[in-house]
Amino acid sequence: MNWLEEYNTKELYIRHAIDPHPDDKYFLMHVHERYEIYYFLSGDAEYLVEGSRYPLKPGSLLIMRPAESHKAKIKNNKSYERFAINFSLPAVECIDPKHQLLAPFDNRPLGRGNLYTEAEFEGISVKRMFEKMCSQQQDTGKQELKILTYLFPLLDMINEAYQARGAAEYQPPQSISEQIVTYVNLHLFEELSIPLLAEHFFLSTSQFGRIFKQATGAAPWEYITIKRLTAAKEKIRSGSTVQNACTGCGFGDYSTFYRAYVKQFGCAPKEDA
Numbered sequence: 615m616n617w618l619e620e621y622n623t624k625e626l627y628i629r630h631a632i633d634p635h636p637d638d639k640y641f642l643m644h645v646h647e648r649y650e651i652y653y654f655l656s657g658d659a660e661y662l663v664e665g666s667r668y669p670l671k672p673g674s675l676l677i678m679r680p681a682e683s684h685k686a687k688i689k690n691n692k693s694y695e696r697f698a699i700n701f702s703l704p705a706v707e708c709i710d711p712k713h714q715l716l717a718p719f720d721n722r723p724l725g726r727g728n729l730y731t732e733a734e735f736e737g738i739s740v741k742r743m744f745e746k747m748c749s750q751q752q753d754t755g756k757q758e759l760k761i762l763t764y765l766f767p768l769l770d771m772i773n774e775a776y777q778a779r780g781a782a783e784y785q786p787p788q789s790i791s792e793q794i795v796t797y798v799n800l801h802l803f804e805e806l807s808i809p810l811l812a813e814h815f816f817l818s819t820s821q822f823g824r825i826f827k828q829a830t831g832a833a834p835w836e837y838i839t840i841k842r843l844t845a846a847k848e849k850i851r852s853g854s855t856v857q858n859a860c861t862g863c864g865f866g867d868y869s870t871f872y873r874a875y876v877k878q879f880g881c882a883p884k885e886d887a
Contacts (some may be wrong), residue, residue: 619748621757625705628761630748632695633657638688643832645844648700649719650678651768653744657694660687664725665795665829673732675740677772679719681844682728685831697744701765715769718776724799725792727776727783734775743768790815791829794822798834802841803864808834838864843878846871847886856883 618630627648636657643662652661654674661668661676663684668676678684688694706715713720718727732740743764751757786796794815798806811834812822826834842863849859857868860883865871875883 619750621748621761623754623758625702626699626758626761627701628697628699628744628747630695630697630744632693634693635691636688636694637691641686641688641831643683643685643830643837643840645681645683645840646678646700647680647844647848648702649680649716650676650684650698650700651772652676652678652684653697653740655695655697655741656692657696658689658692659694660689661685661729662687662829662831663728664799665789665792666725666728667829668729673740675730675732675772676728677719677730678728679716681841681848682724683830683832683837683841684728687831697741697748699744699747699761699765705762706766706769709766710769715766715773718772722784723786723796725795726785727779730772730775734778735771738771740768740771791825794826795829798838799841802838802845803862805866806838806864839874840878843875846875846883847879850883850886856887859883 616632616634618632620629621627636659652675654670654672654676656672657670659670661670661684663676663678664682667687668674676684686694703713703716707713710716747761747764749760751760794811797814798811808819808822812819815822817825823834826837830837832840842865846859846863846865849862850856854862860868860871865874872883879886
């Protein structure tokens, strides 16, 4: 992967990246603690978000909220180029304390209505806005100011497109894969097992695992673990005790939780307190 431009702070992370010969095995399902806006420039790929599959073409824009799983699905090794920005809640609260600009991210079911097209932005060049945000500045303060100068108009554009949409974009999931992912998220912190989940959907465990991985890009238990760990981290950062975060997010055994947490985040749970 070649990073053409990159800027990273606690509140903002923006990058312009290109993979001349992408390989799908290196593009894993993941979740973020921050909001994300992704803009597709070129390649042959689609995007998986919580069981929904979105075809990509130049100019496709996707939005993901914190803990919403996603993955680029590379279809061939044609050069893959994109912009993406991740931003924290505090980064926008100074201007938007009521979180009105975050409605498109927060006020919809997981994996529904993530994709926006150029036609929804009335001829405004989203690509140009990302280019401006990514333009290198010698002074970090100026770089952050430049990013915020274009981030808020971009959020406003997305919000206007969201408000203009009909309810059909946000209907309950229809396909079996979307139903499975929705069900898992609704019961994420309860006692789960792959055999019981498969039985609930009248599938064999192998069928369930295959459908789930095709939908999300991750095996069922990998997905469940990552989502639980992300929720636990947020609880800890919000003041919960480590033990309460462990049990409250579906982990019955602390040692299992601890090892998984360190593996996922590179630090012990108490270090996030």
